[in-house]
Amino acid sequence: MNAAQQTIAGGLKVSKSIAAVDLSAGALAHAPALLKAHFGAGTAFLIADENTWAAAGLALDAHLRAAGIPVKAHVLPAKPKPKPSVELAQTLIGALQESDAIPVAVGSGVINDVVKYAAYKLGRPYLCVATAASMDGYTSAGAPLSEKGFKKTIQCAPPRAIVADVDVLRKAPPEMTSWGYSDLAGKIPAGADWILADELGIEAIAPAAWALVQGHLRDFLAQPRNVARGESGAIENLFAGLSLVGFAMEIYGSSRPASGADHQIAHLWEMQGLEHDGGLVSHGSCVAIGSLAVLQLYSWFLAQDIDRLDIEATVARAPDFSGKAEEIRRAFGPSEICDRSIEETRLKHVDKDVLRQRLIRLKEVWPRLKARLEQQLVTPQRFTQMLRAAGAPAAPMDIGVDDRYLRQTVLSSLFLRSRYTILDVLDDTGWLRAAVNAIPATPGITTGAAAHAGLSEDR
Numbered sequence: 001m002n003a004a005q006q007t008i009a010g011g012l013k014v015s016k017s018i019a020a021v022d023l024s025a026g027a028l029a030h031a032p033a034l035l036k037a038h039f040g041a042g043t044a045f046l047i048a049d050e051n052t053w054a055a056a057g058l059a060l061d062a063h064l065r066a067a068g069i070p071v072k073a074h075v076l077p078a079k080p081k082p083k084p085s086v087e088l089a090q091t092l093i094g095a096l097q098e099s100d101a102i103p104v105a106v107g108s109g110v111i112n113d114v115v116k117y118a119a120y121k122l123g124r125p126y127l128c129v130a131t132a133a134s135m136d137g138y139t140s141a142g143a144p145l146s147e148k149g150f151k152k153t154i155q156c157a158p159p160r161a162i163v164a165d166v167d168v169l170r171k172a173p174p175e176m177t178s179w180g181y182s183d184l185a186g187k188i189p190a191g192a193d194w195i196l197a198d199e200l201g202i203e204a205i206a207p208a209a210w211a212l213v214q215g216h217l218r219d220f221l222a223q224p225r226n227v228a229r230g231e232s233g234a235i236e237n238l239f240a241g242l243s244l245v246g247f248a249m250e251i252y253g254s255s256r257p258a259s260g261a262d263h264q265i266a267h268l269w270e271m272q273g274l275e276h277d278g279g280l281v282s283h284g285s286c287v288a289i290g291s292l293a294v295l296q297l298y299s300w301f302l303a304q305d306i307d308r309l310d311i312e313a314t315v316a317r318a319p320d321f322s323g324k325a326e327e328i329r330r331a332f333g334p335s336e337i338c339d340r341s342i343e344e345t346r347l348k349h350v351d352k353d354v355l356r357q358r359l360i361r362l363k364e365v366w367p368r369l370k371a372r373l374e375q376q377l378v379t380p381q382r383f384t385q386m387l388r389a390a391g392a393p394a395a396p397m398d399i400g401v402d403d404r405y406l407r408q409t410v411l412s413s414l415f416l417r418s419r420y421t422i423l424d425v426l427d428d429t430g431w432l433r434a435a436v437n438a439i440p441a442t443p444g445i446t447t448g449a450a451a452h453a454g455l456s457e458d459r
């Protein structure tokens with residue numbers, strides 16, 4: 001077993017829902033044995049789109065038939081691109097309901113998410129055959145789907161078994177692999193956010209979940225150039241890193257081990273339907289730029305002189321909850337995002353006494369907090385190089401986000417989740433706007449007073 005397979009074996013040991021992950025070159029040929037061992041006899045119902053059918057479905061179909069397993073297939077058109085929606089999952093439920101066949105998702109993000117939801121609704125376990133190392137959702141219990149246009153993560157069961165044939169993964173479009181690299185790289189700032197919450201006594205780090213995601217993260221991210229080239233070892237490591245995320249979330253019970261402010265920023269762009277070059281910007285690309293912004297906030301934060309923080313003045317200036325709710329209404333206007341953000345913000349809002357205690361603690365733990373964060377983080381410059389080497393977007397304009405939109409998004413994403421992150425500590429200290437305004441301007445984009453309109457009441 002190599003390092004990637006060993007770490008996955010560690011994840012399988014703690015998982016109650018996933019029985020097997022076959023991550024190896026030629027793994028497609030093992031699918032019949034895996035199916036018989038973990039699903040029993042029955043018809044395999046392959047769900048793919050035209051692209052993933054060509055990438056893996058056809059070969060899988062041949063392997064299954066050769067092993068005497070009956071096969072049915074439902075191949076969605078590649079164009080228009082299938083959308084991750086409850087409505088699409090409903091059509092699959094309809095097709096699956098006609099028999100008691102075993103659902104087999106052949107694809108990556110969208111296919112896996114809609115099949116995950118359909119299988120869960122039908123109470124059937126499913127097999128996932130991965131076609132790209134493009135995201136961290138293969139092992140996760142949630143399916144991010146839109147319902148009537150609003151995107152949310154719906155709790156479902158993860159696949160019972162996963163086949164990840166490295167020979168298939170490495171031939172995926174390089175762009176998709178860069179999304180996976182970005183999603184995994186986002187675990188660097190996400191880990192920093194957890195350290196912050198841990199030191200401030202808000203959410204303690206759970207060592208087992210931490211170790212699954214962070215234990216080998218540096219190794220798995222170490223070869224961005226080889227990832228871009230589709231080199232087998234680098235792709236195998238990338239897929240292993242992405243798979244471990246689901247195991248960590250399963251044992252921890254939330255997405256904390258994998259997602260912090262980086263994902264909040266990304267989710268806001270995704271919910272706002274961010275488009276660039278004529279298409280929706282992928283989750284991974286949004287995470288790349290969200291992570292970069294978070295690293296910039298951290299580098300500003302860590303450069304501050306904590307002694308200059310006047311706790312009493314900060315507490316006196318802190319808005320009460322109704323002031324925050326007002327700010328949220330101004331940021332989003334009447335919408336479902338607005339209503340949900342008010343609820344999430346209510347969950348994390350603290351009164352002035354608690355805020356005072358928190359800021360006192362921040363001063364007390366500062367030297368140790370700073371040391372831990374510096375050990376966890378990489379500089380924004382280094383992160384940019386890693387993204388570029390992996391062929392991922394590495395500047396906001398690479399995904400069509402100008403300075404003003406970037407700053408608005410970072411400020412508003414504070415409200416999206418009750419989870420404590422760098423955005424919250426900057427808000428608590430009254431430094432958020434200053435930190436956001438200090439995010440370096442994108443080269444070639446006009447900055448100055450006009451670009452920063454609406455962000456002028458800096459404190």
Ligand SMILES: [Zn+2]
Pocket residue numbers: 136183263283287
């Ligand atoms: Zn993600």
